[in-house]
Amino acid sequence: MTGSVRRFVRDNGLGLVFLTLFVLALVGQAIAGHADFDNRLAAEDLQQISLGEYVTSSDFAVDVMENWQSEYLQFFLYVFLTVWLVQRGSPESKRPGDVGVESDEQQRVGPHARPDSPRWAASGGLRLKVYASSLGYVMGAVFVLSWLAQSITGVAAYNEEQLRGLQAPDSWPEYLVSADFWNRTLQNWQSEFLAIASMAILSIYLRQRGSPESKPVGASHSATGVEG
Known part of the structure; x- marks a missing residue:
C-alpha cells in the first residue's frame, strides 16, 4: 500500500468503514431475505426463486x-x-x-x-x-x-x-x-x-x-x- 493510499484510508476511515459495513449488511440482508422468501414460497407449495431473482x-x-x-x-x-x-x-x-x-x-x-x-x-x-x-x-x-x-x-x-x-x-x-x-x-x-x-x-x-x-x-x- 503506497503512502498516498494509506493517507487516503486514514483521512477517510470513518466513511470507508461505514460504507463497507453498509455493503456487508446489504449482502447479508439479501441472503437472509432470499432464504426467508423461499421458505414462504415452499410453505405455499410454490416454485422457489434464485438469489438473483430475489434481489431484483x-x-x-x-x-x-x-x-x-x-x-x-x-x-x-x-x-x-x-x-x-x-x-x-x-x-x-x-x-x-x-x-x-x-x-x-x-x-x-x-x-x-x-x-x-x-x-x-x-x-x-x-x-x-x-x-x-x-x-x-x-x-x-x-x-x-x-x-x-x-x-x-x-x-x-x-x-x-x-x-x-x-x-x-x-x-x-x-x-x-x-x-x-x-x-x-x-x-x-x-x-x-x-x-x-x-x-x-x-x-x-x-x-x-x-x-x-x-x-x-x-x-x-x-x-x-x-x-x-
Missing part, C-alpha cells in the same frame, strides 16, 4: 427502501430542527440562546468568507441561499425519493401476495392509504425518532472518551454544545 424483486426492494427513507427522514428533521430547538446539556445541541440561522459573520458567508471557504459561501443571492441549506435539501430529497420508491415497490410486493392468495390487487392510490404501507412506514419512523431522542438525552449524562459525539469526560452535565 419488489420484495427485496421495498425492504431496502423502507429503511432508507426512515434514515434520511431522521437526518432531514435533525438538520433542520437543531437550527431552532435545543437540548440543554447535550453535545448534539447548540447552546440555549444561540438558536436560529446565525449572522453572516458567524457563518463566514458573503463578505465574511475566508480564502478557504467554499466558493458559493462567498457569493450572494440565490446561490448562497441554496448552498446555505443544501445539506437539508439533499437529505429531504433523498427521503422523498426513497419513500416514493418504497410506495411503488411496496404496492408491487403487496399485490404479488394478494394474487398468490387469489385476492384482488390494489391500485397505487389505494395502497398509499393501506395498513400495509403505513405499518411499514411507521415501524421505521418510531425507531428513528427514539434513536435521536436517546442520543440527545443520554449524551447529557453519559460519556464516550475521545468521541466528538460525546462531551469531555469531565465536562459538566449542564455544558451544552461541547464536544470531546
